Amino acid sequence: MLLTLAKEIGFSHAAAVDPSSLKAQQEVRELCAADRCGHYGRNWSCPPYAGELTAAQKQLARCTEGVLVQTTGNLADEFDIEGIGRLMQLHSRRFATLARQARLLYPKVLPLSAGPCTVCRHCTCPTRPCRFPQKRLSSMEAFGLMVGDVCRAAGLPYSDGSKTMTFTSCILIMQ
Numbered sequence: 001m002l003l004t005l006a007k008e009i010g011f012s013h014a015a016a017v018d019p020s021s022l023k024a025q026q027e028v029r030e031l032c033a034a035d036r037c038g039h040y041g042r043n044w045s046c047p048p049y050a051g052e053l054t055a056a057q058k059q060l061a062r063c064t065e066g067v068l069v070q071t072t073g074n075l076a077d078e079f080d081i082e083g084i085g086r087l088m089q090l091h092s093r094r095f096a097t098l099a100r101q102a103r104l105l106y107p108k109v110l111p112l113s114a115g116p117c118t119v120c121r122h123c124t125c126p127t128r129p130c131r132f133p134q135k136r137l138s139s140m141e142a143f144g145l146m147v148g149d150v151c152r153a154a155g156l157p158y159s160d161g162s163k164t165m166t167f168t169s170c171i172l173i174m175q
């Protein structure tokens with residue numbers, strides 16, 4: 001059902017992922033703390049506000065099935081920031097649709113996005129509480145997942161090569 005939904009929404013690639021292969025890794029949290037993306041401490045779904053890694057692993061252990069989804073597109077060159085931004089927005093829209101539809105079909109869904117929660121144009125973190133805790137999307141990285149490892153486990157490429165960009169997210173169904 002999830003795979004069918006993902007294909008209907010238009011993701012470039014989609015494949016089943018075995019939740020038992022997902023491991024929350026401290027190393028990924030350390031990469032987040034380096035704040036190369038500029039969202040560390042500025043989004044409720046990102047570290048250090050994303051909760052303990054042990055709690056993330058417990059949630060992952062409750063998942064019974066999942067799908068990895070990707071949006072891939074061509075870039076003019078490796079500095080094509082506008083092209084990257086357009087692809088990121090396209091992927092975010094697709095993933096928000098997938099999460100919304102999955103939440104209608106399954107009682108407990110764990111959507112893990114590519115990057116920070118983008119439900120609001122500007123996250124209220126850290127000054128005011130999250131506006132929409134029920135809609136909030138955590139990132140794969142906030143759950144300690146090494147995206148390349150998850151792609152490998154699902155049999156999908158992490159990247160399609162030079163002058164392309166791929167955004168990856170996954171959606172998991174919980175017991």
Ligand code: SF4
Nearest residue numbers: 044117120123130131
């Ligand atoms: S729902 Fe809004 S306030 Fe809450 S984490 Fe997402 S962007 Fe931030």
